[in-house]
Amino acid sequence: MGFGNYRTPHSYGYVMTERSSPHAIQSLEMRGVVKRFPGVMALKGVDFDVRAGEIHALLGENGAGKSTLMKILYGLYQPTDGEIVLNGTPVTIHSPHDSISRGIGMIHQHFMLVPSLTVAENVALGMKSGRGSMLDLKQIAKALNELSERYNLKIDPKRPIWQLAVGEQQRVEIIRALYRGAALLILDEPTAVLTPQESDHLFTVLKQMAAEGHAVIFISHKLHEVLAISNRITVLRDGARVDTIPTVGATKLSLAEMMVGRPVVLEYEVPPPAAEGVVRLKLEAVSAMSERGDLGLREAALEVRGGEILGVAGVSGNGQHELAEVIAGMRPAVNGKIIINGAVSTNITPEVLRKRGVAYIPEERMIDGVVGKFTVAENYVLKTHGEKTYTRGGLWLNMRAVANACRKAIHNYEIKTPGTDTPIKNLSGGNIQKLVLARELAENPGVLIAAQPTRGVDIGATEYIHRRLLDERAKGTAILLISEDLDEVMALSDRIIVMYEGQIVGEVVRGAYDVRHIGALMAGVTAEALEDSA
C-alpha cells in the first residue's frame, strides 16, 4: 500500500515542510498482547483493533490494563508477547518517537507541556526545524492557526501555556499531535479535567476528525461518554478483553456489568429527607488561601442539615480543595466563621473538630488519609489510638483490641486485605478508601466531609461507598460531598452548589438538576447570564 495512491486529510503541505511524512493508518491491530511485570501479569493476551474513520472506546476499571495496552501501542512499554500489525504489516514500536513517526499520537492524562513556553514553542519542542538550528516559529504558528480553524480548536500560538486553562492546554496537546501528523489519536481519560460543555466540544472535534479519516482511541471509565462518542467499544477486565461490541445496542448497564463481571447498580434511590434536620454545618463568608498564595476560597457560605447531602460540583482547582480542608481544620480560614452543631469552630485543631463530630474523607488518601507504611490495623486507629478501648492506662497500646476492632471493620466494610498487619500501601485504592471510610464513620460523626471519595476507586467499591454515604444520610449525618464527577454529585446529593474560581456561584436543588445548567455554572457563566439567555 503506497502513500501516493491516496491523500489523507491531514497530509497538507505545511506538514510536509516539517519533514514529518504523511501517515496513513487504515487499520491497526494488536494481537494476543501479553505484558508481564515482575510478579504480575498486566495483560493476558489482549486483541484490539482500530480502523480509520472510527472512534473506538477502551473501557475498563482502574487496573484493568487500558493504560498498559495503550502505552505498548505508544512505545512506552514493550509487550512480553503478541504483535502489533499496522496496515497489515507486523511492526515493532520501540519508543514514543517511533510511534509518532508512524502517525500515532497520544494525549496523556497529565499534559506534557512546558508552562513557561508558548503554544508554538511547545509544538516545536522535540521536532526538527525546517531552518536548521533556527526555530521556525512563524511557520509553526501559521500552521497551528490553520489547524485550529479547521477543527474549531481555538488557540493562540503566541500565548504561554501557564496562562491557559486546563481545557485549552488539552487543545494544545491535540493540535500538537495533529501537527506532527498523527493519523491515530489515543486519548487517555480526556474528559476528567473538562466541564460538560468542554467535553461536548471535544466530542464534536473528535467526531470531525474521525469523519475525515483519522482513527481515534478513547480511553474512559465513564459509561455515558463512551456511549455518546464511540463506534465500537472494547471492554477490558483484569488484563483480559471481555468483548468488543458495536456501540449501537449497548447500554450503561450492560457495559458496567461487562466491566465488573457481575450485575451492578448505577442509580440509587435517594428517598427524600425524612424531616428538616437541624443545621449541623454552617459556613459564613469563609475565605482561605490556596497553595499559590492567592485566595483559593472566597467568601464561601453554605448550610448542611442533618440527613442531607450537599454536593459540591466544579472543575478541579476551583476552590473545592480549600473548602474541604478549611472545614476539616487542615487549612486556616483567613476570615469568616465555621459553625459545627451550633458551636463556632473556625481555625480549631482537627482533634477538637473530631470531638465535635466532624469526619473527613480526604481527597488524597495516601497523603492525608493514611500512613502508607503503617499496617491496616495501625491506620484504623490513627484517630482513636489514644482512647481507652485501645490502650491500657492511656500509654500501652492494646494491640489485640486494635486488631479485633480492625478485623470487625474489615468484615463490615468488605475490605480485602491479607490481614490486619499488612502495610496499607499494599492494598488497592478501593480497599484503602474503604478503610478510611470505616475509620471516619466509626465514631458516628454528625458532619462528614467527603472529598472525591471515589476517585481512583473501582466500580464495586464506588457502589459500596455510595451506599454507605446514603446510609449515613439516613442516620442523620450532614454530608458535604465534593466531587469532580458530576454524575456522582447528581446521583447522591439533595442539593448541589457549584464552585468557580474559589466562589460558590450557584445552587441547584434535586429535581431541577440539568447537566447543561450546572456545566455552564462550572465554566463560570453566571446564574444571571444563564437566566437572560433562557
Place this chain on the structure above:
Amino acid sequence: MNRVIQVRTTSTNWLRAVGNRLLDVAPLLVALILAFLVGSVLLLALNVSPLAGFSSMLQGAFGSENTIAETLVKATPMLLVAIGICISFRGGMINVGGEGQMIAGAVAGVTVALALSTSPSLIAVPLSIFAGFLAGAIYGGLAGWLKAYFNVNEILSTIMLNAIAVQMMNYLLNGPLLDPTEAGVNHVPKTARIAEQLQIARLSIPLPEGVAELFSLQNAELFARTRLHWGLIIAIVLAVLAYFLLWRTTIGYRIRAVGENERAAKYAGIRVRWNMVLAMLFAGGFAGLAGVVQVLGLQYRLQTDGSATGFTANAGFNGIVAALFGGLNPLGAIPASIFFGGLLVGAQKMQRDLGVPAALITSLNGLIVIFAVSSEYFRAALARRRSLGGGSMSGAQPVTAPPETAETRIDPGDSIGLVSS
C-alpha cells in the same frame, strides 16, 4: 465476624515464614559481603593479603576474653546512641547530633557525680545518670524545637550544636571543672576522678565449675579482669524498652506516625510539632546516657584531648551507623553495635599486626552503610515483587517494620476467606 483468624502452623507456612525472614536479612548480608570485597581491594592496594587482614581483625575483635570485652565496651556507648537515633529517625528527624548530646550528658553527669561525691551511691548514681539523660535530652530537644517551630533544618542545627558542645566541654575542662590537682601543673584538660562508690561496677559472669578449665581461662569468672561494665546491660535493657516504646505505646505510635506521614498524623489529631520535639528529646536523652555511662562506667572522669572526638571517640556518629544497620530498630541495633564495636577494636589489632592504618575501618564503615542503605531499595523491590505475586504480603515488609515471629503471621488465604464469608 467473631471468627478468629486461624493461625496455621503447617510446615509449608512455617517454611514460608522462615524464607521470608531470610529474604529480609539477605540484602544486609549481601551489603556486608560487598563492603568486605571493596575492603579487600583496599587491603590489596596496601599490599596486605585480605585474608591475613580480616583474620587479624577477627582475632582482634573476638579472639580472646579480653578482646571480646573490649568490643562490648566499644559497643556500649554506640548502642545507647543508636537507640536514640532509631527514635529520632523514626520520627522523621535526621539527628546527627549524637556527639554533642553525648558531651552534654557527660558534662552534666560528671558535674552531678562530683558534687555528690560523698553521697551514698544509691542516690548519687541514679541522679548522675538522670542528669546526663536530661542534659542530652535538652540538647537534642533544642534542635527538635528549632525544627518544629522555626523550620530550622535539623541536620544543620545538630552539626552546629556538636561544635558548640565540644568547645563548651573544652572550656569547662580547662576551667571550672578542671581537676584541682592538675591546676597549674600539667594542665591536662580533665575533671577530678569521681568517687569510687559512684562508679558503675565492672561486669563479670560467674562460670559453672569446669568451664573455665575447659577454655583454659585464668579466672573462674568470665570478663573478670576486663574493662567490661554494667553499662552494657543498661544499654541492652534500654534497647528492649525502646523497642516497646516505639511499637507498643501510644507515644511511639505517634512519633512514628509523624515521621512517616506528617499530614495524615496532623489530620488524625496528633500534635505534629510536639512529637518532633519529643523524638529529639528521646534521641538526645539516650545519647546523653551514652556520655554519662562512658564517664561513670569506664573513664571515671571526663577528659579530652581537645579534639572534636577526644571524649566520644566518634560513638555519636558510629551510633548512627549502627542504628541504620540495625534497621532503625533498637533490637537490631544491639547486634549491629557489637558488630561495629568489633570492627573498631579489630582494626587496632590489624594496625599493630600488619601496619594497616585503622582509618581503613572508617572507610569500611562507610561502605557498609552505603551498601546497607542501597540494599534497602533492593529489598523494597523484592517485597513488591513478592506481594504482587500474591505471596505472603505480611512477610514483604521493609526492614523498618517491627520484626514478627512465625507464630504471629496471619495466613493470607485464611483472612481473605474471612472477609468474603
